[in-house]
Amino acid sequence: MKKAFVLEGPLVLRLFRTIMILIFARLGNYIPIPGITEVESFYESSFRNTSIYNLSALSGGSNVISILTLGLGPFFSASLAVQFLVKLYPAFEKLQNEEGEEGRKTIVRYTRILTVLFCIIESFFLSNSLRSFVFNWNSISYFVVAAAVTTGSLVLVWLSEVITERGIGNGSSLLILIGNLSRFRFLINKDDFDSLNVSSQSNLYIIYIIITLVSMLIFSTLSQEGARKIPVVSAKQLIDGVEDDMRRSYIPIRFGQAGVVPIIFSSSILLFLTTSIKQLPNANIATRVILDSVNLQQIFYFFTFLVLIIFFSFFYTLIILSPSDIAKNLKKMSSVIQDTKPGVATKVYIRKFILQASFVGSILLSALILIPSILAAALGVHPLSISGITSLILSFSIINDTVRQVLAYRDTRKFLLSS
């Protein structure tokens, strides 16, 4: 019996492993790309340059220029692309759902190949932006940069897998999280950060930060952990089950089923929009007006953000939770939803149920985004930057996720010890 559980690894060992890997990954952020010597100047410019800042907030990459600059970004893009392919092409869907482990391994392989591809593409963009910082730039530099950051990004992907499999929590989320935490001081608007020295303002500002954090934590937890249950009865339960068994048999539909994906999607799109609008040479008057007025800009920004988030919440939830899929699986397991006939009625019921849940979910997400600004308005302080909010939301949901896993392990341990 002992043998079997050694393999599982006790919690402490898993935690230790995770922390060691995270430290290791952080150290990687200080390994420069060969030949890129003017790191300092780029570093200076990079955290003023919000687009690069945002990029790294979403991908767990470094905020200085290093071999880990790309972070997990290419891997995320690749997994999203593959996930869409799975939904769109039956051949891929078959691989994922019917070929078992072997099929899933194939999917993982595709994702990795695509990751390399994305890495190379992104590395060329990166090279371009680096040109001005490198003293003697030549065509070979492109390859050096590409090789360095691609390798770095893939190593990071591997590290994240090691954490997921043999550590605790989701590896890629945790890597993003530590990236965000290491940048924590940049969450706050630069001007506010400087003004913190002024004592009368600073007390209020600290109160603001605390209240924001606490309320965001609450809403984030609600959206992550809150779920509605679809009661399921199997044919077998009808014969042998007691009431208590029925109670435990359900499909949980979480409010935040889509997790942080809607936020990542929407903020990426916004990022793209803002940078491209700003660069429009002869923007029309309406956009000029918006761009000129800070307040209008904020409002416009939030509004778009909310719409995008709500849209992606619904969209992505229905992609990952297809009602007809669930209905089909119910049939396969010869189970039914309590008091609902199998077939069309079941499908309709599930769809309605999911939409209701994601409606609640998107409201919670919107609240998350609005809270800092509303509170700021109420207290009369400068709000957190939008990118700061995004990375806070990400961090909270990752923390939530990890805590849940740790708790689950503790439960297992408790269970083991008690017996």
Add this chain to the structure above:
Amino acid sequence: MLKDILRKTTQSDLYRYENIVKKINDLERVMKPLTNEELRAKTLGFRKSIEDGQSIDNILPEAFGLVREASLRILGLRHYDVQLIGGCILHDSKIAEMKTGEGKTLVAILPAYLNALSGKSVHIVTVNEYLAKRDSLSVGRVLSFLGLSVGLILADMNREERQENYKCDVIYTTNSELGFDYLRDNLVGNPSEKVQNGFEFAIIDEVDSVLIDEARTPLIISRSLETLNNIYLTAKNVAQAFEINTHYEIDKRNRNVYLNESGSKLAEKLLGVSSIYKFETGTYILNAIKAKEFYTKDKDYLVMRNQITIVDEFTGRILKGRRWGDGLHQAIEAKEGVTVGSETMTMASITYQNFFLFYKKLSGMTGTALTEAKEFKKIYNLSVDCVPINKKVNRIDKEDVVYKSLYAKWKAVLYESLSIHEQGRPLLIGTSNVKNSEIVSGLLKEYNIKHSLLNAKPENAANESEIIAQAGRKGSVTIATNMAGRGTDILLGGNPDFLTKGELRYIFRSIVLSLDDMTVPKNELINNLKYKYVISEKNRLDVEELIDKLKSAYTVPEKNRIGVEELIENIDESFQPVDKFEILIQKLYEKTKERYVRECLAEKEEVIQLGGLHIIGTEKHDSRRIDNQLRGRAGRQGDPGSSKFFLSFEDRLIEIFTTGGLKNMIKELDLEDDQPVEGKIVSLSIESAQKRIEDKNYQVRKQLFNYDNVLNLQRKVIYDERDRFLSLTDFKGLILQYLEKLVDDVVAEMERSENQEDKSRGIVLFCKKFICLPYSIDPELLSNLSKEEIKIFLNDQVKISYELKEIELESLRVGLSQSLEYAFLLQSIDQVWKEQLTRMELLKESIGWRAYGQRDPLLEYQKEAYRIFAIQTRKIRHSASHLIMCSTSFA
């Protein structure tokens, strides 16, 4: 590079073993001159030095050398160096992969002897009783010669025999006996009824069969429930009325069926119910469809004596007494029109995966383990080491050929058989099931080719050893299912020992016959001998004389008949006769055997000249190991041989599991019927399909293992508690503890109800109904008490009334209270455990839905299992308390 490193590390182990072997070889000179008594005395010496703190690793070389010498003296078999290496691997708690015919049984006694020296029982586990018995009677003798006791556990042994045998130093038995004995030991009502005593060291023969193929099959002890015969028949009729794809769909890969909407509607119409999902019938109908679609007579099961008997997919043998679970067996019974068995309720169950991990030390041997090395390591923490082969394998494995249709395949098999048979080479045709073996047999019959048929049908299975003994003879043709796989040793030219024993048996039976009927002349008797050519003119007289003498020596026919048959079964060169009759038998044995050995050797030479045994495979199994087992029948100990697989595109494996490419290829090629496809690509694509299935099955087993671990922990808790009940002589303390906890539970439960009145009423009801207080309590009295006060009050009440109960029972009969309490405790725990098994089964089924909420089902399972278990353990206390407190109402 990694492979390089891996090779080096395994080699370094090998290097170490080779050094040990050198030491053992050096010791041989020391062992040789010792007398038998001196050898035996060594065992005592070893035991002593172990008691004095010597580690058994230190005495390994000497002990192995001793066993080798003893084996040479007793069996005439000296361990090869590679067999000693095999022994070292087993001793190091690893799996030794050894090719067929390399003498696994002889290897096992090395570590068995060594480990038994420290006074711990060693279990040598085989896959069937025949092997257990054979091994214990043959190589087991070496161990008994060295002063160890050798036990044997067989299915038909009673409790006393088992207890006796389990006490031995080395025990030969089967995996299922071990598992079932464990389960039965945990259902006994008295500690003295237990038969097993601890799990120290197990050496599992054919370890892949036990730990991988059978890993998913749980051992189950169940009790019959009342039967609902009708419902199975009704379900069968509904299933017959259904049509595939209109009313239901099937998933061939996962052996699953499901109704679609028109199917549900039709079922509802036929049964006259509003929704089949609201009634139990649904499961029965699904089972009936499964029985119809996936289970074929003479393939998956046999119909014997009005019963459905399962045929094991891996070994081709019937699984006596085993039933498919969840009502499937009954559905098949209904389909075949035999008596439908009663429904059963699981009382206790365990899987081999869990069971064998009880052993402190585990090792195993087989011819086919490497393909599954990852699984052995991950689940059982066993590494696989290859034992170097003594003689190079000389078998030619020909490329697979694939035909367009089944018909073309069988035709090709027939032609291949004819041509091989013409050459006079012995031929073994492996088939995947009983049905196919009969198809081949029918084909060969049409061409008047004499052949033997070995499959699970009892009339064929009875001749198994004889068929195998003859299978290597010149011109013999054997058709077999997977039964001719593991443990089947086909000797080229025939097996002299088997042939001799067959002859002896025949002679003896004839004698018995002629004694019954004195008119049968001796001459006729000899003329009727089966293997007539043995009795050549030259020694005819000798044999006649012997038979005459036998007749007169054989005095008490009825009583001795079975004894003599057994004697013939077990006789060999070292047999020590005790009376005149036995001396005669032995003489006859020696005479006949001498003759056969000569015959067989000559024939063997001839067969080797022809090219040895040829194997024809007619279908690929899901697992490559099973195919390799079949191939492994040829090319034993360096003999020549060959093998070839004939497949078709209509085979299940190829139809369902190969990827599109192969199928497209066949379409494009537009083949003639008798034009096979062959070549590397075909073989590779089939192999990759097999790999995929193996991997899928591995995932399932791993999953099952993870889930099972949870149940296993609960099982341990329950069984430990049960053992505590068994060991107690006075239950008063335990029951008072239970009662106190019961009161806690009740008060906690009452606290939940909102108003005071409900609370008081609940407690009053509890006192009256649940613990049967002989007086009623005034609810008014309770209303003013605090929670703690209520607790104290109830505790007093319960304690007093328990004391009263004891006195009351004791006054009826002295000791009555003890025996009643004992019975109630066991009843409660067994009942609860039974329930728990069902509940966990249901939980496992429904927990998968949690994945939709992105929760890990395994973690959710652990959590829920923990909660359910907490409820159930509470129930043990409650139920026992209730039964005891209210016992007079039954009296």
